[in-house]
Amino acid sequence: MARVYRVWVDGEERVFACGPDQDLLAAAVVQGVRSIKRGCRGGGCGMCKVRVVDGTYDLGKSSVAVLPPAEREQGYVLACKTIPTSDLNIRVTKNNLRRRDGDGGNSDS
Amino acid sequence: MGIMRLGRVEARVLDLEKSIDYYTNVIGLQLMARENGRAYLKAWDEEDHHSLILIEADHPGLVHMAFKVRYEHELDEYEKALERYGVRVNRVSKGTRLAEGQAIRFELPTGHLVELYHEIERVGNGLKLNPDPYPENLKGIAPPALDHVLITGEDVQGATNLLMNVFDFHMSERVVTLDGEQLLAVWLFRTNTPHDIAIIKGPNGKLHHFAFNLGGWNDILRAADCLAKNNVAFDVTPTRHGITRGTTVYFFDPSGNRNEVFSGGYIPCEDFTPVTWTEDQLAKGIFYHLRELNERFTAALT
Numbered sequence A: 001m002a003r004v005y006r007v008w009v010d011g012e013e014r015v016f017a018c019g020p021d022q023d024l025l026a027a028a029v030v031q032g033v034r035s036i037k038r039g040c041r042g043g044g045c046g047m048c049k050v051r052v053v054d055g056t057y058d059l060g061k062s063s064v065a066v067l068p069p070a071e072r073e074q075g076y077v078l079a080c081k082t083i084p085t086s087d088l089n090i091r092v093t094k095n096n097l098r099r100r101d102g103d104g105g106n107s108d109s
Numbered sequence B: 001m002g003i004m005r006l007g008r009v010e011a012r013v014l015d016l017e018k019s020i021d022y023y024t025n026v027i028g029l030q031l032m033a034r035e036n037g038r039a040y041l042k043a044w045d046e047e048d049h050h051s052l053i054l055i056e057a058d059h060p061g062l063v064h065m066a067f068k069v070r071y072e073h074e075l076d077e078y079e080k081a082l083e084r085y086g087v088r089v090n091r092v093s094k095g096t097r098l099a100e101g102q103a104i105r106f107e108l109p110t111g112h113l114v115e116l117y118h119e120i121e122r123v124g125n126g127l128k129l130n131p132d133p134y135p136e137n138l139k140g141i142a143p144p145a146l147d148h149v150l151i152t153g154e155d156v157q158g159a160t161n162l163l164m165n166v167f168d169f170h171m172s173e174r175v176v177t178l179d180g181e182q183l184l185a186v187w188l189f190r191t192n193t194p195h196d197i198a199i200i201k202g203p204n205g206k207l208h209h210f211a212f213n214l215g216g217w218n219d220i221l222r223a224a225d226c227l228a229k230n231n232v233a234f235d236v237t238p239t240r241h242g243i244t245r246g247t248t249v250y251f252f253d254p255s256g257n258r259n260e261v262f263s264g265g266y267i268p269c270e271d272f273t274p275v276t277w278t279e280d281q282l283a284k285g286i287f288y289h290l291r292e293l294n295e296r297f298t299a300a301l302t
Ligand code: FES
Pocket: A025, A037, A038, A039, A040, A041, A042, A043, A044, A045, A046, A047, A048, A049, A078, A079, A080, A081, B256
C-alpha cells in the first residue's frame, strides 16, 4: 500500500505528489502549493479544508465544529488529516473558510 | 486578596492519548492523574495539583479557564458582586473534578466560561528546603508554569469592564480603532506580569491560545528547537512582541489548539499606565520584527 499518489488541484493545472503516510497538506506545503491554506495542522481550525472530487482517502480525527458530518458526506476534508489511498482530484474553493463555522468563526476578510 | 493568577485551563482535544503524549513529552508537563476521561497536568514549578485539564471531544477549544483567589470566603463575595453586576453565577461543587474544591462559574460577555476557586490539592514543587534551582529529569520544553490565556469575542469592551470592575484586573495594553472609539483588543493583569488574560475581537467563545512561561530568550530558542525536533506545527517561530515586550513562539497542539511559550516583558504594578496601540500598527504590536499579520494568526482559532 505504501506508494506515492498524484493529487490534481482542480482549476489550477497543478499536480503534486503525496507520499506514503503523508497528509495532503504536508505534501502541498513542501511542494509549494500555496492555495491550500496552512493552519494548525491538527484538524482543529478548518483553514485547510478542500473538497475531494474524485478518489479515495482516509480522514483522521477532525473537528466537527469546522467539518460537520454533512460536509464529510459531500467529500469535504481537512487536508491536514487526509491520507490519500488513491490518486486524488481536489478542489480548493474560495468559500471554504467562510463556510466552515456557523458562528462566523473566521476573520479572513 | 482577590484573584491571584490564572490557575487552570481546561481544553478539549480530539485524541486524549496523543495529547497526553504531547503535553508530557514535548511541552514537558507532569501527568498528575487520569480520571473519568480527563487528564490532569501541572508544570514543574507549580504547587497546586494541576493547571491544565485535557478532555477528549469531537472538536478542540476551551472548556473553561479558572482564576485562583486568595481566600475561600471571597467566592461568596465575588458571587454577590457578579450578581450585582447582572451576571448569573453557578456553583461548581467540590468533587466535580479531581483534587478541586468548590468553584463559582459564570460566562464572560464573550461567551467563555470562567471559574473562580480557592481550594485545590497542594502537591508542592519539591523545592522548598535547601533546594536546587530546578528538579531533575525534566522533559521537553519544561516551562515552570502556566502563564496566560488569549480568547476572542465580539464584546471586548464588555468583558474588559467586567474583569476590571468586578475583579480589579488592571490594563497593561490595548488596541483601539484609529478614532480611539472602539476597543479591539486588551491585555489585563492581576499578577505583575503583562497579562493573565488577553481578549481580541473575533468570534465569540473561541480560544486563540494559552501560554506557558519561560525564563528567557535562550529558553525560547531551545523550545523552538524542541518543537522542530518533534515535528510540532509552528504558527510563528521565535520573535518579539511589541505588545508586552515579551519574546515568544506560537505553535499548535495535536488538536489544533494554539500554544505559546512566552518570556519576559515588563513587570507592571497596579498603577501602570496602559500602553495604547492604534489598529493600523497592530502588526508591529504583535510581531515587532516582521510587522506583518498572517492570516493564520487571526483565523486559526479553536
Ligand atoms: S490546518 Fe487546521 S484543520 Fe487543517
